[in-house]
């Protein structure tokens with residue numbers, strides 16, 4: 001049985017990046033269409049304070065936790081002048097560094113690999129910690145708690161966490177991959193974030209026939 005990290009390394013080696021971060025059955029056109037739909041849906045959940053002063057975004061920092069191939073950069077770079085993407089797969093981080101210019105639409109971009117021991121190798125404080133369908137792949141509750149603890153140290157006092165995860169509790173067809181995915185309920189996420197963040201479920205939507213929750217965490 002592969003480790004969680006080796007499972008993701010293998011996925012990125014064997015599949016097109018857009019199939020890894022989206023759905024394995026999507027064509028590239030479907031990926032673009034679904035991603036645009038997703039951006040439209042999620043836009044209303046970007047806290048308004050980050051939307052004001054779009055022209056003064058150079059002081060705002062966003063952490064994209066589990067950034068994958070950087071699919072959310074065009075969306076997040078509208079509101080944040082500084083984007084840092086982190087992921088456990090080194091190859092994807094190296095690829096991102098080559099693929100994206102250092103500055104995209106007046107947004108500075110940096111990418112780092114999460115260390116083997118789970119340490120996020122970033123020192124600065126963020127206005128927003130964003131994570132899209134990543135925490136469901138952190139199967140180990142202990143590791144997820146460790147990430148949440150680091151989110152606490154990485155967030156500004158008035159910062160927010162914005163999470164999008166599959167919170168569907170119905171039995172799934174692809175339970176076969178359950179070693180690499182854990183379908184937690186909103187209450188399970190709430191408990192895991194509780195020591196540091198007040199987590200609220202602000203929206204639900206269906207993507208790839210499964211219910212996703214949009215959750216916002218505040219200190």
Ligand SMILES: C[S@@+](CC[C@H](N)C(=O)[O-])C[C@H]1O[C@@H](n2cnc3c(N)ncnc32)[C@H](O)[C@@H]1O
Pocket residue numbers: 004008020021022065066067068069070071072087088089114131132133134137138
């Ligand atoms: C479904 S993809 C989503 C990627 C990106 N957030 C997006 O929306 O396009 C899940 C990502 O989580 C990363 N990942 C898996 N396990 C992880 C872990 N334990 N810690 C951090 N990231 C992890 C994978 O490498 C992969 O890039």
